[in-house]
Amino acid sequence: MTVKISDVAKKAGVSTATVSRIINNLSGFSDATKIKVQKAIDELGYKPNAVARGLASSKTATIGVLLPILSSRYSSQLIHGIETEAHKKGYSVIICNTDRNGERTLEYLRILSEKRVEGIIFASEWITEEYGRYMKDLTIPVVLVSTFSQSFNFPFVRVDDKQASYSATKYLLDKGHRNIGFISGTPDDRIAGIPRIEGYKEALADFGIDFREEYISYGDFHFKSGIAGMSELWNRKLDMTAVFASSDEMALGALTFLHEKGVNIPGEISVMGYDDTLDAVMAVPALSTLHQPVEEMGSKAVNVLLSKNHSDSIIMRHSITERKSVREL
Numbered sequence: 001m002t003v004k005i006s007d008v009a010k011k012a013g014v015s016t017a018t019v020s021r022i023i024n025n026l027s028g029f030s031d032a033t034k035i036k037v038q039k040a041i042d043e044l045g046y047k048p049n050a051v052a053r054g055l056a057s058s059k060t061a062t063i064g065v066l067l068p069i070l071s072s073r074y075s076s077q078l079i080h081g082i083e084t085e086a087h088k089k090g091y092s093v094i095i096c097n098t099d100r101n102g103e104r105t106l107e108y109l110r111i112l113s114e115k116r117v118e119g120i121i122f123a124s125e126w127i128t129e130e131y132g133r134y135m136k137d138l139t140i141p142v143v144l145v146s147t148f149s150q151s152f153n154f155p156f157v158r159v160d161d162k163q164a165s166y167s168a169t170k171y172l173l174d175k176g177h178r179n180i181g182f183i184s185g186t187p188d189d190r191i192a193g194i195p196r197i198e199g200y201k202e203a204l205a206d207f208g209i210d211f212r213e214e215y216i217s218y219g220d221f222h223f224k225s226g227i228a229g230m231s232e233l234w235n236r237k238l239d240m241t242a243v244f245a246s247s248d249e250m251a252l253g254a255l256t257f258l259h260e261k262g263v264n265i266p267g268e269i270s271v272m273g274y275d276d277t278l279d280a281v282m283a284v285p286a287l288s289t290l291h292q293p294v295e296e297m298g299s300k301a302v303n304v305l306l307s308k309n310h311s312d313s314i315i316m317r318h319s320i321t322e323r324k325s326v327r328e329l
Helices: 005-012 014-021 031-042 052-059 073-088 102-114 129-137 162-174 193-206 223-235 248-260 276-280 294-306
Strands: 062-067 090-099 119-123 142-145 158-159 181-182 216-218 242-245 270-275 288-291 314-318 319-321
Touching: 005 014, 005 031, 014 031, 062 073, 062 102, 073 090, 073 119, 073 142, 073 248, 073 276, 090 102, 102 129, 119 129, 119 294, 142 294, 158 294, 162 181, 162 193, 162 242, 162 270, 162 288, 162 319, 181 193, 181 223, 181 248, 181 276, 216 223, 223 242, 223 248, 242 248, 248 270, 248 276, 294 314
Parallel strands: 062 090, 062 119, 119 142, 142 158, 158 314, 181 216, 181 242, 242 270, 270 288
Antiparallel strands: 288 319
């Protein structure tokens, strides 16, 4: 049976208005009354409704998070970082899967507004003019993760994708590789597609190596497109000694394709990933990859969102995680 606020008031011998004031930390009651009401709450097991409390106090202690996909390892680690930090600070989290659908994204933003969330974390998706205007009009803090906006001054938490891709490519070049295939994300993706392609090209140029279009294939950052991208490179009969994939999921797809072809990794072809998710640890062989601190990015995003000065953006440090999938020539 659900315990109501009227049940607490009756047991404590006070009005429902007094119980409401105590729950919402308002004034107008004695310490003795507060103790009596709290005792009634404890004995009845009453759980105040968060939304109702929010209507009275203008605080809901709730954060909205929008992501284009929830099933990836990257998303799960990011959400874990967000939820862990939010919980420490007494906040609940509402997760919304936009599926990169404009209508769905705007509908979720409307729902989050109705639920009176105190802030929004928008991750891994380009900020359109429509999204940006809507979030700006909400007049609540907004923090971007693994994305940025050229039109709206929302703070962000991300790595420098171009520099990170440069570092991963340079790692392979330093190992002696010169014919390096690249499985990129979508070529028109301004968040992680274009910057990572630019980093790959710049590293090659710094080593005096011309970029060759036939050494690049395009995917969507997910596993199946890694298989397809590796198949495309393989069928071109290139003299590759290494492949750099723009996500760990696509690198796993490349590994799967190469295993099916009987290719020794890293003996015949080295494979490099990007993200350093748990997938990289579980791969066979364990995947060498570009590390971006995904869980920490989620944690930092919450801190920026809830800080008094939430206008400061953060570029997170990246690094190389060496495992078993890359060899030195």
